[in-house]
Amino acid sequence: MPAKPSGEIKTKIVRQPQKNGDIYILERQTIYDPDKKYNKVLSSKLIAKIPKGEKDPVPTRPKRSKATKSDTETKIVSAKRMHVGMMDIIDHIGKVSGIDDAVYASTDIGTAQKIISLARYLLATNGQSLPGIQTWQFNHPLPYEDGISEDVYHNLFVQVGLDESLQQSFFQKRCESLSVEDALAYDSSTISVYSENQNDARFGFNKAHDGLKTIKLLTLYSIDSRQPIAFTKQPGNLPDVISVTNAIKQLTALGVNTTEIVTDNGYYSEQNLSELLQAGFDFITLAKISLKWIRPEIDRHMEALDDFRTICPFDHATHGVTVVLMQEFKKIRKYSNHKNGAEKGSEETFKRRIYLHIYFNKSRQTDDKTALDDDLYELKTLLESGTAIEDLAPAAQEKASKYFTVKRWGGKITATANNKAIKDANKYHGYFALVSNKEKDPFECLRKYRKRETIESFFEAEKQHADGTRARVWYTDTLRGRMFVQFISLCYYEYFSEEIRKLKAVLDSEINSGNLKSEDLKTTKKLRTWVNNTPLYLQLQWFDTVEQVEISTKLRSRRWNTEITSCDALYLEKIGLNQE
Template sequence: MPAKASCEVKTRTVRQPQKNGDIYVIERQTRYDPVKKYNVVLSSRIIGKIPKGETSVVPTRPKRSSGEKVSVSNEPDLPVLASRRKVGMMDIIDHIGKASGIDDAIYASTDQGAAKKILSLARYLLATNGQSFPGITTWQFTHPLPYEEGLSEDIYHDLFETVGRDESLIQSFFESRLSSLGGKALLAYDSTTVSTYSGRISEARYGFNKAHDGLETVKLLSLYSIETRQPVAFTKQPGNQPDVITIENALKQLQVLGINSAEIVTDNGYYSEKNLAELLHAHFDFITLIKNSIKWVKKELDSHLDEFRTTSSACPFDINTHGITIMRMQEFSRARKYASTKKGLAEGDEEIFRRRIYLHLYFNPLRRVEQDTVFDKDIFELKALIEGGASEEDLSDSAAEKARKFLHIRHYGSKCTVTFNEKAIATQKKYHGYFALVSNCEKDPFECLRKYRQRETIEFFFESGKQRADGNRTRVWSSECLMGRMFVQFVALCYYEHLSEQLRQLKQSLASEIADPENETSETLKNKKKLLSWLKNTPVYLTLQWFDAVEEVKVSTKLLSRRWTTEITARDRLLLEKLGVPAF
């Protein structure tokens, strides 16, 4: 039978390890509670600590009572505490994150710790113009970031893996980006390739490499809002996948994220009758570049060649370009995913349907001259290669095909003579200068052309990703890390595109205010002219770097604390005011 508890107060000493390696020596008083049947702690007092790496106990500072200051003789007297941080550029970036809604969307998509790490890495990419991530380990000491605990290579590597596996986080952020567009969105859809040295990324394949560096690539596909000039979503696919097969997944992503009405603009890499059928079936509008060589397009072009010489066919905003529109009832087909008793079709059967589409044909004489010049240069180079002894096996497939089509090659013993096939060349040049767009919604050829040309903004976006977000190489060794890294880069590009658009609008606003000043003092007008001239000649990165010279100094003494920042000029103060950034 167990002994009866005495219920006396007992005093004992315990050692409690801390995260920093120190060990606290704690004196505790306990008493057994017969009702609760366990020892209850009556009091706990720290009597000393064993510093990390030592064995002897060091007394700790006694707890101070309210209003009492305690001086410990073995601690050094620190009369002044001071710090210096570069805050000018970071305050602007912080304002961008809040004003654009990017920060709120990230915080709403994941826990606070992960959100702060993502935003810190994205801000680092923007502030350094795409420096590689290892540089953040020292850079963060002088620049304030949302994640104050500090980022090491292990921390952000683990973050990439976590984010790469968290599809809910990624899609939630995309949903937030798309919901901010409102109304009917005008979206550009295109792809680029990212090279990799890694042999462990399953999506890395040999295919068309836009960098032409001979490496395996991963394909990055993006949706970009043309009107707001903001990236809204992305995905990755194996590098050997052709663009033409990717449109169906993009439509599914838009629909599941709540976008059921959008106008999608693509180049000719995405044209196929299957893709048009999918767009029409999903009730999305589209504009896409289409090749002149397609049979029904070529037939329409031959029938309307004389119409491009009229003055009325000239484009109002580009007189060198002439355009006409042909409305057609086009037949499309798509494989049914489900059987239809009403239509008598089984699953997988081809369903035929007809829709109205608008074929817009264009001609530009300057474009014809350029294409003729490039064509002639290629043919002359090819002729010289063959006359120099190159055989058909030495040529690339495309070059060999050109040689067979446009050159007459005759061999007389060891001698080779090459002449031009002028008839075939004339047939080829007949269609130089012409191009075509097809749409199911745009009836006016020049409005359709205007929207298509705006698609070029996504090309600038891809260029920014590679030059300003460290996007030329994957720099990771697994698919999960790659997706997490791409997401952080995407957030950084959201920052960059928002700031770029703000600066574009500001330049337009300043030009208008200078041209028509109202109640402006001469000094204000002078500063506006200075600011406009500076912005026109300074890229976004250098604009941010200019403000990186603004430092904040904090000094605390026993008597009081003070902070101050570097002074800025009237021109710089005007820029901050126009952007809505709080004064430093």
């Protein structure tokens, strides 16, 4: 009678010859299967082998253990692919301009890093909306490394909007960079608002003409360094002219007392000139030629303004003369004077020497006359089609009353032109006037005033490159914080724009000098063509293709040497980004 199977697992060593002559030594585990009546192999493990022609066995290498989850996570964190070329340029801009230092000096390091990171995102993406930063930051290095989410930047806007000390501290740092000869342009722009929670949003003059309520952004801008210095906001229905007093107070508080202020005619009033004079500021402002003390001077100097000797040296279509006047201004006493009995709050007069610069431009005269003719013809058509004067816009109502007499004959309406009024208006087309208490020369005054127009390009950049067309936040303080971050981004943009303008001048000079070698001249010409035909945003995007796998000085050095062209290298050298 056969023995009963024990059911135990048996382990034995077996030798298994291979076709190549090697002999594998296996550790095999078996168990007897009573149904099939043979030993069943449970496992077979290779523990050694005897190479062909050898006698001694050689142990086999143990299998590599599988990586643990923690090991895998560590490797993923340490391996990064980042777009660093563009961000290196922006980092360079922030450092050499002093903008980053001013932000860091105005608040704690975490808040500063968030502000700078958002400002750099707006510059790098040409003003893309902020939700996009949540994915964009994964492959673009930013100062704030903990990650910026929608909650993070919303809370930042609230914090910054309530922290007036942070904002004014930054503005003060900007003012410290001004030179004695710097002139500041002062102007406004409007931001359209959908939110009903913005208390400053009012119906007023809307430069976008979209019918929405607006908030007014008022900016001080250095026309010499092409840099924004400070800003404030006010309700959209307040006229520009009443904001000058607050601008004077803000500048005085920031330590600026002698700067020249340049404005257009929206800010002209004798009260504003009085305030500027009392505060010790110099000024240039465009004044309305209809003023009672300016119109007679134009009449007296019409012949001189048609004289060859009054031609502007840098604009031959413009003639200019200067009239020196002792102008009387009014002021309200801030303090009592016991010696002469003057009471606080009483009105006094004082006189100051004022330079009235009168200009005439023949081309402007033609354009103004054509524009008036077009407006009046359109207005005449509206009136004769049955549109009541009361239904017109306020400006159109004023023109209709001044230039037309409307009569009805049965069902027919006629609008008869007031030819004398039109002739009187055309008489002064082409004339304009600047008023200053400092600039004696009419053409130096005109040169500075025209440089004021650079602030218009700043407002255009604010709307096109910093997502400033709409408020995009619900509350007033949050908007103030958002506007501050946009302001930092615009500081970057304006500084970089000025550097590129300088670069163009340098390239032109080097090409025209004749001192460059053939290969260098070819590269320089290629760079000049590229810079002249490539917008600022696309210049940055060009370098966004430069990638880095790890953050390392050696890798960075290798990157710039091997992954950019000679033209790219020259560009980086010229903007001051020296590579190691």
